Amino acid sequence: MLKESIKMALENIVSNKMRSFLTMLGIIIGVGSVIALITIVSGATSTVTDQVASMGANTVTIQVQGTPLKQGLTQGDVNKIAELSNIAGIAPTISGQTTVAFDGNTMDEITLQGKNDVYFENTEDVISSGRIINTIDTENKSRVALIGNDIANELYVGKNPIGQEIKIGGITYHVIGILQESDSFASADTNSSVIIPYTTAMGVVGAKYINSMTVYIADEALADTTTRQIEGVLTKAFNGDEDGYSIVNMQSILETIEEMTSILSMMLAGIASISLVVGGIGIMNMMLVSVTERTSEIGLRKALGAEPKQIQLQFLIESVVLCLIGGIIGFILGVSLAWVVANLIGTSFALTASTVLLAIGFSAAIGVVFGFMPARKASRLNPIDALRSI
Amino acid sequence: MPEKILEMQSLVKTYIMGEEEQVVLKGIDLDINRGDFLSVLGPSGSGKSTLMNIIGCLDVPTSGTYYLSGELIRDLPEVDLSHIRNREIGFIFQQFQLLPRLSAQKNVELPLIYAGVPEKERQARSAHILERVGLADKMNNRPNQLSGGQQQRVAIARALVTEPTILLADEPTGALDQQTGHQIMALFKELYQEGKTIVMITHDADVAKNGSRIVRIVDGNLSEGVYNA
Structure with a gap:
């Protein structure tokens, strides 16, 4: 049944090439832009973080402003920090x-x-x-x-x-x-x-x-703990006056950069996904037209013994197949665009499995969401009325 | 003793049209035995299409009883009615109702798909039945590559392939020229001779004469007992 439905969906898409393509265009553009943006931003992010990391991801930088009582660190203070693990x-x-x-x-x-x-x-x-x-x-x-x-x-x-x-x-x-x-x-x-x-x-x-001084940390994973211990030594040295110094952990800067770019990437993808919604509405429109055009086919199938659920499944599969084809084309275009852009601005280009799954999952989900209403409409047609509309 | 496969008693169908209640079938009593070739003859507006829809389980009666193969057909969920249609009824329509994108064989396989018959068996059964209606060499043709008569033969094959209790034909020659119509009627007679139960709805008295038994429906009333041996 599923195999027949998928075959029938493909036949229907192929027999209406122009209309199918125009309908898919919305999904192509939507998926393409989401994938392109995510890939470009993640490539740029990894380039930036690599650069920051090359400056030393395992370092803690201490700047001393000094207080009236203690204008800077002494060799004794340095020795105390050196004694930490x-x-x-x-x-x-x-x-x-x-x-x-x-x-x-x-x-x-x-x-x-x-x-x-x-x-x-x-x-x-x-x-x-x-x-x-x-x-x-x-x-x-x-x-x-x-x-x-x-x-x-x-x-x-x-x-x-x-x-x-x-x-x-x-x-x-x-x-x-x-x-x-x-x-x-x-x-x-x-x-x-x-x-x-x-x-x-x-x-x-x-x-x-x-x-000022730069402290090199042996194990990056423990950077936070070590930073706190260094802070403890410094606070003691400055008698609890935290204005006397500032301490920066490179690892936390890296994390901040990654956090910011992931927010940026999600925002951009969110904006791009508006076009996905528009594409989905296009799919829904085409499916509604298709249901109307094929009213007598639906009536016939019901007369021959098709359950309402089977009719619904058939139309749902059509819209999902349509969206998946659009999604795959959009994915290829989006990735190609990201590759060109990455080469132009000199950032790294990386394609992750999650991006592939995102593109496929997104387009299938749009097919289900926007195909549901037309498919349900088809399944609820009265076979007598449907057969009469020859 | 003939086996009664269809039994209607005081069957009434009313439609609500706006505020008005329209009684389309006014108490129909009808029995059909296995092996009958029944013609339901009536002018348009007589209620014969409504009767056909009820016999075909596309619609259910407002009151009265309708038993098909011993099963009471009433206001059942659509899923159940679709299973009954698939099992009991073989529809033959005036306009053939073939799916244009599918080959003749695929069209014939359609009701078997909904019956859950595996692909191999579907192919064997559809090929066999198309051979029976004389289209062994047209199995891979699409409907638009076939003549009207051939298309109706495909539709008859589709109705036969599930081996239903009743073949239900609605003006089967209505879209055909006279000569082709005769050929289709000849095929119906052969099927009758093979023991198939046929119910044919028509407005044409000449076509109705092909049946082993004729009932007239006029203004929602059935007049029984017109036999045509």
Whole structure:
């Protein structure tokens, strides 16, 4: 019975090619736009989150604003955080302004940053030549410096700065490397900055406080717990004054991004699904016309012994088959469109099984919902009246 | 002793037309035995179509009783009436009522689908019955590739294929020319000779004469006892 109904539905769709196609167009456009939007947004989302994740999904960033009583973190505070479990490493940063000099030439308003080996291990492409600050430098408070591109060009004309001396704030350091040239769009201009070990900055230069630090977490899954523990240490250090610092967990930023884009994607799909409803109304219209046209067929089938349920099923199958064909065409078009767009704007393209199921499920559901009324109308026709309308 | 397969007593059918009550059948008494070829002769508006609808279980009487194969036909749910129609009645219509998109054989298979007969058996039975009505070579043709007479033969095959209790024909020659009409009537007579029970509704006295028995219906009343041996 089911097989016969599906066959009959296909025959009916094929025998009314033009009308079937025009009716399906609504479903094609509806399913196509929903699938295209969902695929494009999810591709863009994964591209953005990949980028964020590459910045370090396993990091917790602490910025210190300071309070009147405590202007920054001390080495003691850093040690306390390092003692917590699930910590892979800590990269503190000390920043300030200084002057640099070599061979009688001086440069003012130079950004001084104190970093450690952990920072360099976790950050790519910091230097263009020379070597990075290593563990020994950090432990020994070595007087070594990485210098920015502008400093290298201005102070060491015609010379290789690596191995040369440099005076930073009046103290002599050895230049061990040159920082990667930063372009004008970069958030931090490193061209006129110097980086020294932060221990050196504290011991030699006399900087008292650490201004910010990045904590690297061993197990991302426990990021929330570890973040809370770090917060506990910081709150204690600042005597309960939470305005003294801010703490950002990269994992939670990622989650926020994903949450926002999924809301965005649902909103867009919701708007696109309006066209699905319009398409469904088109289906209902065609099915009603079909029922009217085939009144005598319905009457005959009833006279031959068709139950009302069987008539209803036949028309319901017709509308579901119509919607499924439209849905499949729409799905192919939507996915193709998403592929083209993903290539144009350079985001990733991924087709998930849930998208396929969504397209098929949605179109079948529309067939049932909008085919129900016409099918019921057909099943309720009085066979005598139906047979008379020859 | 002939077997009574249809029995009507004081059967009345009224329709409510607006405020007016219209009595279409005014107390019909009718018995049909197995193997009868009954012609119901009547002019248009006599109530013969209403009688046909009630015999065919497309409609139910307002009062009186109607037994078909011993079963009381009354205001049953549509599902039950459709099962009775499928089992008991083989309809033959004036306009053939074939589905244009289906082949002759598929058209004949239709009532078997609703009877739940498996595909293999449907094909065998429909092929066999089409052979019987002389259309063995037209089984795969669609109705529009067949002449009127051939189309009516397909319709007769469709009525026969379920082996119903009664073949119920409504003006079976009404849409055919005289010669083709004669051929169809010849086929009806053959079926009668084979022992099939036939009820034929017509307004044409010449056509009615083909029956083994004629009843006249005029203005909702049946006059019994006109025999045509």
